[in-house]
Amino acid sequence: MSLVLNEEQRFLQDTARSFFSENAPVEALRKLRDSKDATGYSTQLWQAMAQMGWAGIILPEDYGGADFGFTGLGVVLEESGRTLAASPLFASAVLGASALLLAGNDAQKQALLPAIASGELTLALALEETHHHRPTHIATTAGETANGYVINGKKCFVLDGHSADKLLVVARVSGDTNDTEGLSLFLVDRSADGVSVERTFMADSRNAANIAFEDVHIDSADLLGENGKAWTFLEALLDRGRIAIAAEMMGYALECFERTVQYLKEREQFGALIGSFQALQHRAAHMQSEIELCRSVMLQALSAVDETPEQLPLLASLAKARLNDLVTLTTNEAVQMHGGIGVTDALEIGFFLKRARVAIQILGDTGFHKDRYARLCGY
Amino acid sequence: MEDLEQFRQHVSQWLEENCPASQREPMQAQEQYWGGRNGSFASEDARLWFERMRDKGWIAPEWPAAYGGADLSPQQAKIITEEMKKINARKPIFGLGLWMLGPALLEYGTEAQKQKHLRAIVNGETRWCQGYSEPGSGSDLASLQCKAEDIGDHFLVTGSKIWTTKADECDWIFCLVRTDPDAKKQEGISFLLIDMDDPGVSTTPIELISGESEFCQTFFDAVRVPKENLVGKLNEGWSVAKALLVHERKLMSEIGSDSPRHVLVPNTAAREYLEFDDGKIVDAELRSRLVDYDMQMHAVGLTHFRTFEEKIAGIRSAAPLIMKYVGTEAEKAKSELLLAIMGSRGVGWEGDAFTQSEIDTTRLWAMSYAMTIAGGTSEIQLNVIAKNVLELPQGGES
Numbered sequence: 001m002s003l004v005l006n007e008e009q010r011f012l013q014d015t016a017r018s019f020f021s022e023n024a025p026v027e028a029l030r031k032l033r034d035s036k037d038a039t040g041y042s043t044q045l046w047q048a049m050a051q052m053g054w055a056g057i058i059l060p061e062d063y064g065g066a067d068f069g070f071t072g073l074g075v076v077l078e079e080s081g082r083t084l085a086a087s088p089l090f091a092s093a094v095l096g097a098s099a100l101l102l103a104g105n106d107a108q109k110q111a112l113l114p115a116i117a118s119g120e121l122t123l124a125l126a127l128e129e130t131h132h133h134r135p136t137h138i139a140t141t142a143g144e145t146a147n148g149y150v151i152n153g154k155k156c157f158v159l160d161g162h163s164a165d166k167l168l169v170v171a172r173v174s175g176d177t178n179d180t181e182g183l184s185l186f187l188v189d190r191s192a193d194g195v196s197v198e199r200t201f202m203a204d205s206r207n208a209a210n211i212a213f214e215d216v217h218i219d220s221a222d223l224l225g226e227n228g229k230a231w232t233f234l235e236a237l238l239d240r241g242r243i244a245i246a247a248e249m250m251g252y253a254l255e256c257f258e259r260t261v262q263y264l265k266e267r268e269q270f271g272a273l274i275g276s277f278q279a280l281q282h283r284a285a286h287m288q289s290e291i292e293l294c295r296s297v298m299l300q301a302l303s304a305v306d307e308t309p310e311q312l313p314l315l316a317s318l319a320k321a322r323l324n325d326l327v328t329l330t331t332n333e334a335v336q337m338h339g340g341i342g343v344t345d346a347l348e349i350g351f352f353l354k355r356a357r358v359a360i361q362i363l364g365d366t367g368f369h370k371d372r373y374a375r376l377c378g379y
Numbered sequence: 380m381e382d383l384e385q386f387r388q389h390v391s392q393w394l395e396e397n398c399p400a401s402q403r404e405p406m407q408a409q410e411q412y413w414g415g416r417n418g419s420f421a422s423e424d425a426r427l428w429f430e431r432m433r434d435k436g437w438i439a440p441e442w443p444a445a446y447g448g449a450d451l452s453p454q455q456a457k458i459i460t461e462e463m464k465k466i467n468a469r470k471p472i473f474g475l476g477l478w479m480l481g482p483a484l485l486e487y488g489t490e491a492q493k494q495k496h497l498r499a500i501v502n503g504e505t506r507w508c509q510g511y512s513e514p515g516s517g518s519d520l521a522s523l524q525c526k527a528e529d530i531g532d533h534f535l536v537t538g539s540k541i542w543t544t545k546a547d548e549c550d551w552i553f554c555l556v557r558t559d560p561d562a563k564k565q566e567g568i569s570f571l572l573i574d575m576d577d578p579g580v581s582t583t584p585i586e587l588i589s590g591e592s593e594f595c596q597t598f599f600d601a602v603r604v605p606k607e608n609l610v611g612k613l614n615e616g617w618s619v620a621k622a623l624l625v626h627e628r629k630l631m632s633e634i635g636s637d638s639p640r641h642v643l644v645p646n647t648a649a650r651e652y653l654e655f656d657d658g659k660i661v662d663a664e665l666r667s668r669l670v671d672y673d674m675q676m677h678a679v680g681l682t683h684f685r686t687f688e689e690k691i692a693g694i695r696s697a698a699p700l701i702m703k704y705v706g707t708e709a710e711k712a713k714s715e716l717l718l719a720i721m722g723s724r725g726v727g728w729e730g731d732a733f734t735q736s737e738i739d740t741t742r743l744w745a746m747s748y749a750m751t752i753a754g755g756t757s758e759i760q761l762n763v764i765a766k767n768v769l770e771l772p773q774g775g776e777s
């Protein structure tokens with residue numbers, strides 16, 4: 001386990017940084033927002049990312065992946081976070097690919113992973129049913145039929161749910177809402193009969209949807225993992241997701257922070273650069289301290305995915321809770337320290353501010369992860 | 380005391396008889412009446428309510444009756460506010476003329492200026508905006524550059540102002556301009572009233588992160604302003620500005636207590652969006668944040684009352700100087716807390732997937748960032764407390 005990036009990873013970081021600043025600057029998100037783009041991301045960008053190997057970044061080479069591991073993924077996500085690049089990277093290349101790796105059988109992997117790696121096929125995880133992350137709160141049902149299952153229920157906050165080709169649907173085959181037993185994971189075509197998708201327009205101008213399933217029939221071959229036992233791998237899947245989104249959030253924090261420090265060195269009031277005022281210096285130095293702590297947490301959490309999975313639950317909750325706090329701090333300070341210009345739409349800080357608030361809600365807010373961390377520590 | 384009790388009864392009865400039922404409902408932002416040539420009433424009831432209050436002199440109850448007020452004492456004015464709140468009566472009119480310029484004119488204006496502008500404000504005929512900040516002069520307001528040259532019978536104003544709230548909808552602007560470029564920075568500033576219709580005045584709206592266009596950049600290209608529009612003495616505008624800022628900051632500190640919009644408040648939102656068990660919020664983090672907020676607001680509310688009572692009793696304390704800071708920071712914390720309570724329903728932006736009050740709450744959150752910046756940033760408020768209350772030694776940072 002190493003708390004520094006190796007040479008290959010540092011190279012990846014440089015590559016990703018110039019890739020995103022050239023191909024997906026914040027300006028691109030603004031255009032998607034202002035043109036009310038139907039897909040919500042540029043398919044051209046996604047193809048270019050796939051060509052870089054990033055659609056299959058965590059997948060083994062056998063499936064056409066780049067096999068960079070989670071640390072490599074974290075590097076790319078962080079850089080994509082710096083420019084708020086909208087793409088299916090998180091929904092498909094992280095959650096979708098991880099679900100298949102963790103729960104898919106050989107046939108399913110063979111059939112789907114190469115298409116995910118090439119960027120042709122995109123997936124989305126349909127998990128949440130309430131406005132707060134409650135992964136066991138599943139009322140969506142999957143009843144058994146002669147040759148498969150029939151799904152009924154409603155999902156919300158499905159990231160990329162309106163654009164993904166296939167949905168990974170968490171449904172209940174037995175037990176009560178909130179039981180960990182009795183959950184199953186199914187692959188459902190977004191265009192299947194009975195699936196209705198309502199895109200939700202969120203503050204971050206990225207992509208999410210509410211999805212209703214009404215008597216949606218699926219084949220038994222579309223069950224992932226053992227029936228009723230999804231919880232055994234779902235937690236691991238969610239922890240990967242939590243660490244990955246935290247890596248992306250690290251990018252928002254760094255970018256906001258660096259732009260703010262730059263502004264402190266440019267803006268003059270009272271005949272001095274505002275960065276010379278200690279009231280602001282201390283707050284900037286405080287942010288730097290928090291960033292350093294989060295950097296260590298992220299490096300450890302990312303490498304744990306591949307090396308010490310038993311530490312994953314604790315590290316995932318640590319990472320998500322701390323990064324939630326870090327993006328709140330850095331985006332709020334960025335606005336405040338910019339003064340009047342900070343609340344204008346022309347300045348890009350506002351995009352980070354809004355994206356941060358959405359990301360905080362993805363796979364667990366601070367309260368959720370503090371509670372989970374405390375439980376894992378036995379109190 | 381007894382007189383005040385009688386007055387309260389009179390107010391309560393009058394409001395009961397004169398405030399239409401529709402004007403006791405929570406109001407959407409677009410229903411507010413701001414007066415001026417672009418102002419319009421959202422309904423006939425809104426017009427009626429405004430006219431009745433105007434005729435009673437209660438739009439600006441403390442102003443002299445000669446200028447459209449009712450000659451009432453601060454205690455009596457407070458009773459009107461309280462009784463209005465009791466029945467949820469809407470404010471009949473909003474505006475910087477009423478809140479900020481009016482009080483400054485009463486103190487510094489000439490008789491002619493009072494005659495011309497005060498009644499027009501109370502009657503809703505003119506809407507005012509504030510031209511203080513410039514691109515290079517925000518916190519350091521006294522460094523402002525927009526200049527007014529004395530060219531005999533009038534001033535010639537050249538320069539630009541920024542962050543001018545609603546300048547594109549206003550009739551008049553009260554401005555700080557430089558009239559003596561050679562004097563010490565606070566000593567070369569004058570306070571001018573400028574008609575936005577005058578040739579050479581133009582505005583460009585600036586979009587906010589909330590998606591609204593609340594403010595503008597305002598340009599003055601050789602605008603001729605009559606001499607009689609100077610408020611206070613030449614080069615003594617800074618005193619007028621400071622007096623007016625006191626009204627502005629007091630106003631902003633109270634913003635939370637009469638939020639005009641139909642949006643959620645944390646306590647009721649918690650009931651709608653959080654799980655309870657045995658009367659307690661299950662989420663320990665959010666429960667703790669909510670109680671922090673409620674306790675803070677409780678203390679802020681009590682301090683508002685205390686500052687009022689101190690003022691009547693003629694007691695000076697540090698309390699009024701902290702109110703803008705604590706009030707606006709609390710307001711910002713409230714918005715952030717609301718979003719946290721609402722979870723993924725708190726980050727909707729538009730469309731049918733979210734309720735109108737959810738979307739309004741999210742957008743108000745985006746606007747809440749303006750509170751701790753506009754009217755003097757929190758940092759500047761703290762500097763003022765350190766300097767004026769604590770009399771701490773001042774380094775290079777004024």
Ligand SMILES: Cc1cc2nc3c(=O)[nH]c(=O)nc-3n(C[C@H](O)[C@H](O)[C@H](O)COP(=O)(O)OP(=O)(O)OC[C@H]3O[C@@H](n4cnc5c(N)ncnc54)[C@H](O)[C@@H]3O)c2cc1C
Pocket residue numbers: 267268269270274277279280336337338339340341343508509510511512513514515516517518519541542543544593594749750752753754755756757758759762776777
């Ligand atoms: C929504 C909104 C509406 C507004 N409406 C109006 C209006 O109608 N009319 C008008 O004239 N103005 C208006 N303003 C402008 C407002 O008064 C200024 O934005 C404010 O005074 C800050 O100035 P600035 O934007 O230039 O920021 P700056 O002064 O450049 O400040 C940048 C940062 O530096 C900090 N800073 C500056 N000096 C110090 C110091 N000495 N010590 C520590 N920190 C310091 C500030 O606190 C801030 O965090 C509005 C602003 C907003 C956001």
